[in-house]
Amino acid sequence: xxxxxxLEVRDLAVEFPTAEGTVRAxxxxxxxxxxxxxxxxxxxxxxxxxxxxxxxxxxxxxATVTGSAKLDGTELIGTPDDRLRxxxxxxxxxxxxxxxxxLHPYFTVGDQIAEAxxxxxxxxxxxxxxxxxxxxxxxxxxxxxxRAREHPHQFSGxxxxxxxxxxxxxxxxxxxxxxxPTTALDVTVQAQVLELLMRLQQERGLGIVMITHDLGVIxxxxxxxxxxxxxxxxxxxxxxxxxxxxxHPYTRGLLDSLPRLDDEDGAELRAxxxxxxxxxxxxxxxxxxxxxxxxxxxxxxRCTGDRPPLRTVADGHRSACVLDEVTA
Amino acid sequence: xxxxxxxxxxxxxxxxxxxxLSVRDLGMTFPGARGVLRRMPGVRAVDGVSFDVRPGETLxxxxxxxxxxSTTGRMxxxxxxxxxxxxxxxxxxxTRTSQGRLRPLRSKFQMIFQDPFASxxxxxxxxxxxAAPLRAQGASSGEIAREVRDLVQLVGLAPxHLERYPHQFSGxxxxxxxIARALATRPELxxxxxxxxxxxxxxxxxxxxxxxxxxxxxxxxxxFIAHDLAVVKxxxxxxxxxxxxxxxxxxxxxDVYQRPAHPYTKALLSAVPLPDPAAERARERIVLLGDxxxxxxxxxxxxxxxxxxxxxxxxREEAPLLTLTTRAQQVACHYxxx
Numbered sequence: 001x002x003x004x005x006x007l008e009v010r011d012l013a014v015e016f017p018t019a020e021g022t023v024r025a026x027x028x029x030x031x032x033x034x035x036x037x038x039x040x041x042x043x044x045x046x047x048x049x050x051x052x053x054x055x056x057x058x059x060x061x062x063a064t065v066t067g068s069a070k071l072d073g074t075e076l077i078g079t080p081d082d083r084l085r086x087x088x089x090x091x092x093x094x095x096x097x098x099x100x101x102x103l104h105p106y107f108t109v110g111d112q113i114a115e116a117x118x119x120x121x122x123x124x125x126x127x128x129x130x131x132x133x134x135x136x137x138x139x140x141x142x143x144x145x146x147r148a149r150e151h152p153h154q155f156s157g158x159x160x161x162x163x164x165x166x167x168x169x170x171x172x173x174x175x176x177x178x179x180x181p182t183t184a185l186d187v188t189v190q191a192q193v194l195e196l197l198m199r200l201q202q203e204r205g206l207g208i209v210m211i212t213h214d215l216g217v218i219x220x221x222x223x224x225x226x227x228x229x230x231x232x233x234x235x236x237x238x239x240x241x242x243x244x245x246x247x248h249p250y251t252r253g254l255l256d257s258l259p260r261l262d263d264e265d266g267a268e269l270r271a272x273x274x275x276x277x278x279x280x281x282x283x284x285x286x287x288x289x290x291x292x293x294x295x296x297x298x299x300x301x302r303c304t305g306d307r308p309p310l311r312t313v314a315d316g317h318r319s320a321c322v323l324d325e326v327t328a
Numbered sequence: 329x330x331x332x333x334x335x336x337x338x339x340x341x342x343x344x345x346x347x348x349l350s351v352r353d354l355g356m357t358f359p360g361a362r363g364v365l366r367r368m369p370g371v372r373a374v375d376g377v378s379f380d381v382r383p384g385e386t387l388x389x390x391x392x393x394x395x396x397x398s399t400t401g402r403m404x405x406x407x408x409x410x411x412x413x414x415x416x417x418x419x420x421x422x423t424r425t426s427q428g429r430l431r432p433l434r435s436k437f438q439m440i441f442q443d444p445f446a447s448x449x450x451x452x453x454x455x456x457x458x459a460a461p462l463r464a465q466g467a468s469s470g471e472i473a474r475e476v477r478d479l480v481q482l483v484g485l486a487p488x489h490l491e492r493y494p495h496q497f498s499g500x501x502x503x504x505x506x507i508a509r510a511l512a513t514r515p516e517l518x519x520x521x522x523x524x525x526x527x528x529x530x531x532x533x534x535x536x537x538x539x540x541x542x543x544x545x546x547x548x549x550x551x552f553i554a555h556d557l558a559v560v561k562x563x564x565x566x567x568x569x570x571x572x573x574x575x576x577x578x579x580x581x582x583d584v585y586q587r588p589a590h591p592y593t594k595a596l597l598s599a600v601p602l603p604d605p606a607a608e609r610a611r612e613r614i615v616l617l618g619d620x621x622x623x624x625x626x627x628x629x630x631x632x633x634x635x636x637x638x639x640x641x642x643x644r645e646e647a648p649l650l651t652l653t654t655r656a657q658q659v660a661c662h663y664x665x666x
Contacts, residue, residue, distance in 0.1 A: 044528040156619040157393075186392035187555070188616045188635075191599040195615055213529060216601030219608045239605045257533035259562035261600055262607065265582065269562065271533035275498045291530075 004073035006207040007033040007056070007092075007175055012067035012077070014048070014055045023279045025051040027231045027307065028067065031224075035174065036201065038208040040222030040239065042215060044276050047228040049211045053177045056209075057094055058084040071175065090120045093168035097180040099160035103152040109136070109163045110148025117170045135166040139196060158189035162196065169200065177209045182217060194220055215258060219243055227251050230277045230287030233310055237317040247319035249295075250288045286322070294323045347380040348418060348549050349404065349437075349517055354378070355412030356399050371624045373399045375573040377413070378650070383516060384543065386550040388564030388581070390557055390596075392620045396573040401519045401553045405439050406430060417517070435465055435513035442522035444502035448494040454480070454505055455490040461512045479508040483538060500531035504538065511542065519551045524559060536563055557600050561585055569593045572631040573623055575650060579657020589659040589666075592632050630662065638663050 014026040026048040033039045043049040054060045056069045058076060069076045071092055076084065096102040104112055113135060114128035121128075129148065136144035139162040152160055161181065168176055178197065182190040198221060201208055210221055218225055218239065225242045227235040227250065235248040246252045253272040274291040277283055285304040289295040295303045302308070302322040310318040354377040360368030374396040381387045389397045402408040404415055406422060414423045417437060422430060438461075441447035448457055458479055462472045477487060483504040494502055503523060510518050520539070524532040540563060542548060554560050560567060561581060568578040569590065577590040588594045595614040602608050616635045621627055627634050633643040642662050650658045654666070 044530060158619045186620060187557070187599045188392065188595060189619055191601075191613065191615050192617075194601070214601070215529070215603040216608075219603045219605045220601040222605075243604055244606075254530060255603065257530050258603055259533070259536065259556075259558040260603060261558050261561060261585070261597065262602055262604070263558075263562065269533040269537055271537050272530040273534070275500060275531065276528060 004070065005032045006035045006072060007031075007209070008068075008070045009052075009056065010068040012052065012055060012069060013065070014051050014060060015064045016062065017064075018280070020280055024282070025063070025231055025279060026055065029226070029228070029233045030310075031226050031233075031236070033175065033207040033209055035207050036205040037223045038201065038210055038221050040218040040225045041209060041211045041228060042213065042218050042225060043228035044213060046230070046276050046279055048231040049228050050179050052228075053094070053179050053209060053211055057088060057092065057177060059094075086120070089116055089168075089173070090171045091173055092175040092177065093171070093173040095161075095164055095168050095176060095178040095181045097183050099155075099157075099164040100152060102164055103160065103167070105152055108149050108151055109155070113148075113163075113167050113170045116167060120171045131170065132166075135170050136163065138169065138200070139163070139166045140192075141166070157185055158192060161185060161189075161193050165193075165196065165200070169204075172204070173206075175207045175209070177211070179211045180213070181210075183212065183214070190217075197221065215243075215254065227254075230282055231279060232287060232307065232320065234288065234320045235318065236310060237319075241314070241317050245314075245317075247313050247317065247324055248288075248321050249292045249323075253291075253293070286320070294321070298323060346382060347416075348383045349381040349551075350416040350419075351380070351400075351404070351413070352378045352416075353413035354400065354403060354410050354415065356396070356403060356408065357411045372573055372626070373623055374403070374410075377570075377573075377575055379568055379575065379578060381517065381549050381551060384547045384549055385565045386543065386552050386563055388560035388567040389551060389553045389570060390555065390560050390567060391570035392555060392596075394572070394620055394623055395570040396623070397553045397570050398521050400570070401439070401521045401551060404517075404519050404551060405437050407439070431464075435461070436515050437517040437519065438510040438513065438515040440503075440506050440510050440518060440520040440523045443526055444499060444506045445494055447506055448502060448509075450494055453491050453493060454485075457494075457505060458508050458512055461509060465513055475512065479512055482511070482542070483508045484534075498531075499527050500534055503527065503535050507535075507538065507542070511546070511548070514546070515548060517549045517551070519553070521553045522555070523552075525554060525556060532559065539563065557597060569596070572621060572626055574631070574660065575658075576632065576661070577657060577659045578650070579655070583655050583657045587655065587665075589653050589655075589657055589664040590661050591636050591638050591663075591665065594665060595635075595637075630660075 009031050011028045013028045016023045016025055041049045055065045065077055110129055110132045113132035117128045117131050133144045133148050136148055141147050141162050155163055182193050222239045225239050226233050229250050235251045246255055256270040257272055259269055272291050277287050283290050286308050289303040300323060308320045308322045310320045313319045313324055354374060356374040357370040357372050360370045377400055391397045403410045410423055414421050455476055458476045459472045462475055485504055524535050552563055564581050567581050567584045568575045571592050577593045588597060595616045598614045618635050629645045630643045630648050633639040648660045648662050650660045652658050653664060
């Protein structure tokens with residue numbers, strides 16, 4: 001066991017130059033992922049959750065990334081691409097939302113997995129194909145030897161997602177970043193894929209970053225949760241705590257606005273007014289203040305001053321609301 | 329279909345005298361692709377669907393992709409012509425009416441679509457979009473201007489939005505425009521096909537809340553089509569669950585959600601993750617094997633049998649009919665949950 005955490009991200013920021021000005025998609029976030037644990041990153045469109053994962057993987061195009069992201073002690077930010085390529089797939093791998101665009105339509109599923117394997121381990125094509133059949137079997141694809149010879153379009157949605165997970169696992173990485181891996185799937189198939197990820201994590205001690213807009217999925221798989229809004233982290237807590245005792249007004253609003261299967265009948269949904277902020281012209285101070293009931297009640301100047309940082313509000317629980325009086 | 333099964337279907341579905349919309353044995357078979365020598369067999373997207381919608385109520389139509397819920401919704405408003413069965417609006421069969429004869433009735437049933445941007449003309453202003461159905465009904469320009477102003481206010485937009493184009497709005501606002509257009513002709517029924525699934529979570533609640541308020545104020549009935557079981561539970565009075573083109577269970581919301589009688593309904597409900605880690609970990613979960621089958625090649629007997637944890641020999645051979653359970657819901661299963 002090394003003393004380093006598996007993934008340690010510090011003050012990560014991502015900026016995109018656009019015709020209308022610089023978009024600050026991620027404004028300095030911190031998080032840590034340990035082996036065998038799952039960090040859930042939750043947020044709405046434009047919150048910066050996907051950009052964060054791409055920046056860690058070194059897959060951002062045309063963006064300026066600053067800060068630090070260390071995988072098992074190795075710095076990833078600013079590392080030349082050829083060195084990153086040796087880590088990508090081997091030490092860390094990614095699972096995307098849409099398997100049909102992430103997999104190449106022209107090559108068989110088996111060939112694609114074998115190719116990824118040979119990139120890192122070399123060996124014969126035959127040995128790599130055998131490895132591909134093995135991992136396809138591991139992720140619960142029936143008749144893996146036959147399916148390995150098929151093309152992605154011959155797979156159903158759920159099977160394709162399994163194939164992409166197999167591709168990610170082929171080189172036995174330590175970290176998996178899954179960006180909305182079940183969003184395109186039917187709910188019964190989503191349950192299968194989540195079950196699979198959790199089984200693989202247990203068997204291999206994988207660290208997982210699960211990026212999703214679905215709080216139900218977060219509750220199902222995450223040990224730790226990071227809530228993002230307008231490019232910043234607004235709350236970070238153990239999953240249990242986040243759902244039972246949310247501190248940030250945005251997290252609370254999100255939970256209150258969610259229709260739930262276990263709701264009392266006739267319970268009114270309390271919607272958050274307004275829309276998520278524009279990244280081109282973000283509100284001053286706390287990005288959430290124009291929609292925040294606490295700000296509406298106080299008009300506190302601190303909400304519109306500097307962007308509030310995360311502060312510890314309880315054991316292992318951090319929130320970025322200046323109006324939250326820390327009593328602990 | 330034999331006389332006996334027809335009888336059984338009749339028993340299960342007594343015609344409601346007060347129904348706004350009565351759907352009986354609705355079916356849609358899409359023609360198969362043309363092969364070298366002959367046409368491939370057709371795809372039965374919807375098969376034998378029957379239900380009623382009462383004035384002012386919401387019927388939720390749930391199911392996974394390919395179950396036929398959207399096809400059903402499109403047939404209800406005659407965007408698709410069914411290949412079997414009838415749709416009656418206030419007792420009048422609209423299934424075979426010519427489009428011309430249908431026009432005066434069209435104002436009474438409208439549709440809201442999933443993608444608000446795809447369903448709004450990008451080259452028309454909000455004013456023009458909402459006025460279009462009124463103009464089609466032959467309203468005067470004075471009436472139209474007044475109505476449009478009222479409608480944008482009703483759905484929570486401001487008068488200054490009227491001169492803007494769809495791309496200048498966020499997804500939630502664009503959906504409000506779609507709703508205003510649907511309500512312009514004062515319909516008694518609105519078929520909403522996944523109206524919130526393209527929206528951010530915090531915006532979904534706004535639109536669901538808006539639709540609920542409009543129902544209270546205007547008495548409009550909804551057929552609310554969605555794959556999200558939690559949203560459907562929130563907005564619906566009654567719920568129909570579809571699987572591979574058929575309704576497998578239909579009943580009052582509370583019965584269907586609290587005491588599901590069909591194994592598929594039960595599995596579907598247990599697959600939805602709850603936003604509560606403690607409950608999630610303690611929960612008994614039925615994980616179904618495999619994917620939903622393709623309607624082009626449906627399994628024999630009960631189409632759910634290959635994935636059903638309770639399937640018996642009979643299920644492979646004989647398709648179950650919708651029958652009344654001991655409670656008020658109807659279920660199509662040989663071995664329903666009790």
